[in-house]
Amino acid sequence: MTIKVLIADDHQIMREGLRAMLEKEHDIKVLGEAEDGRMIQRMTQELLPDVIIMDVAMPDLNGIEATRQIVAELPGVKIIALSMHDDRRFVLNMLKAGAAGYMLKDCAFKDLAKAIRVVMSHKTYLSHEVADIVVQGYLSSTDPKDPSAFQLLSPREREVLQLLAEGQTSAKIADKLHISVKTVETHRQKIMDKLKTRNIAELTKYAIREGLTST
Amino acid sequence: MTIKVLIADDHQIMREGLRAMLEKEHDIKVLGEAEDGRMIQRMTQELLPDVIIMDVAMPDLNGIEATRQIVAELPGVKIIALSMHDDRRFVLNMLKAGAAGYMLKDCAFKDLAKAIRVVMSHKTYLSHEVADIVVQGYLSSTDPKDPSAFQLLSPREREVLQLLAEGQTSAKIADKLHISVKTVETHRQKIMDKLKTRNIAELTKYAIREGLTST
DNA sequence: CTTACAATGGGGAGAACTCCTGATATGCGG
DNA sequence: CCGCATATCAGGAGTTCTCCCCATTGTAAG
Known part of the structure; x- marks a missing residue:
């Protein structure tokens, strides 16, 4: 049985590269590509893929929001986030939105192929770089709120951080x-x-x- | 005659995708991949490629600096910048460093393949999105502009600055x-x-x- | 050939940072 | 009331940075 895949990434060369690699796998068929979150949402409803490879940072409607909406409508569709960033906000928010996997773009393709097969069996796949981020996110999620990394810091700490980033010494x-x-x-x-x-x-x-200071 | 190509990008999945697509071209052979500027520099000296596909933003030694140094040593090597950013500083500095082409990552692969063949014939290739940036950069370079890092600092100083800004200690x-x-x-x-x-x-x-490092 | 600059290396000193160890007080939520 | 987070303060050790001083080599420009 072939696995039907959609690709969502705002960079065409990335999409084509992914497609070229995925098409080498006999049991995987790429149904199409989308370049933003809104487009992948529409294509998902039409084409009903098994798996979506989803970039996190996309214009218009980002990957996190798109994931949230697609999962709400079609819970059967497995979404694997593919991101340049191991920023914990991205990772945790993406998983909270319902992604079944999270890969970094500097992973190997075979890891991605493996991730596709893992999520197809209703399990979660995380590339090892983000695994401990998730663990720590879980451990610190005693509150049900949205703990963005920014809210990790107290007001006073943010104040100090800003001054540090402005080049001030501790004494000043x-x-x-x-x-x-x-x-x-x-x-x-x-x-x-x-x-x-x-x-x-x-x-x-x-x-x-975080916008506490500017360049 | 086959065109020998090296790939430099800090994301493995990007490298593998490019390789998968390039290997479909009969007249192109991928000699290897590098994940930072220093590595591509060494590999270039050893393998003497015809063309390098070079990401602009890389850790350790960025694509602009690597291009500058490679072009100085081996003027015959053609370098095509492949970037997510159409920021004019990146484009202009890359071309000033000696790149023979500048492509955005949301271009089509066939454009990249075309770019490779164009630069092989000693011509410059720009994806159309960046073409007008270059024109405007040319027009505004007639007047004496503010001294950017690239005229004020020596190559070695820029190299050190990048590593400092990446959080490395002097010892490292x-x-x-x-x-x-x-x-x-x-x-x-x-x-x-x-x-x-x-x-x-x-x-x-x-x-x-100055684009020597990213946030 | 002189001048200038880039790149290399060094000594020394004090400031600043980084990483530990503690402590006390306040306020908030269960 | 208890536990927890926040905010405050301190000592000490070791590392790193910042700022002086200095030198040699090579190379490019005049």
Whole structure:
């Protein structure tokens, strides 16, 4: 029995590459390709695939939203997220939306082929890079809320992070916030623990992604 | 006569997809794949390809820097940039670095195959989305513009800056570049003098603005 | 040939960061 | 009331960064 697959990615060369590789598998048939979330939604209703390979970041309607809507309508369709990012927000939100698998784009194709067969047997497949992210996400999900990585930080921690990312030293931050240098360092340490960063460069990039500061 | 091709991209599934498609072309042979700029540089010296398909954004040594260095050593090698971004800085800097073509990742594979054959005949190939960017870049280059990182910093300094902005310590950078920590610190000091920055956070932001690294 | 700059390497000093270990107080929810 | 998160503060150790000083080599421009 052949597995019917749809591909959703906003980059045509990526779609064609995936198709070229998938077509080497005898038991897999690629029904079509979509370049955004809205398009994959329509195609899914028409073509009823078994599996969708879904990019997370797409224009118009992103992969997370598309997944949520498709799973709500057609629970039988298995969706495998294929993403460049191992950002925990993407991973956790995608799984919460109902994805049956999450692969990074730097995985091997054979892993993807394997993932397709795994999700077909109603199991979840995660590439090993994201596995521990999910575990930690599960462990820290004592509350049913939306714990975006940003909300991981307390207001004070976000305040400190912003000043750090603006290039201020701990001493200056302490001065500005009227607290001791040691307190600033404690905040910084907690921030780095939570974000799993190890230095100012990574903290700065995180702050930029979260809009706490600009380039 | 077959065209010998190397692939440089930090995502394995992208590399495999490109390889799968390229191998369908009778006159093209894929010699190998690299996952960062440093690796493609070494492989180019060993394998002497005709064409390199080069991702612009790669860790460690980005595609622009790698292109600059490869073109300097081996002017005969044709490099086609393959990027997600139509950001003018990427396009213009890549071409300035000596790339013979610039394609967006949402182009069709047949365009890429065509680009390979065009650059083999010593011509430049641009996917149409970036063509007008280049024209406008040319027009605005008649007036003296603000000094970007590429004129202000030396190649080695840009290399060090990228690694700093990726969160690496001086010791690790020294190790990676096979130079002493003191040399790295000298480079860093010169970079900070030139850019008038005082810390890693500001350096990181500068590197992001200039496209040396991404968030 | 001189001048300038890039790239390499080094010594030393103080500041800043990173990573531990603690502690106290407050407020909120079960 | 208890547990938990937040916010505050501290000591110490080790690493890293920042900023001075300096040098040699090679190369490109004038």
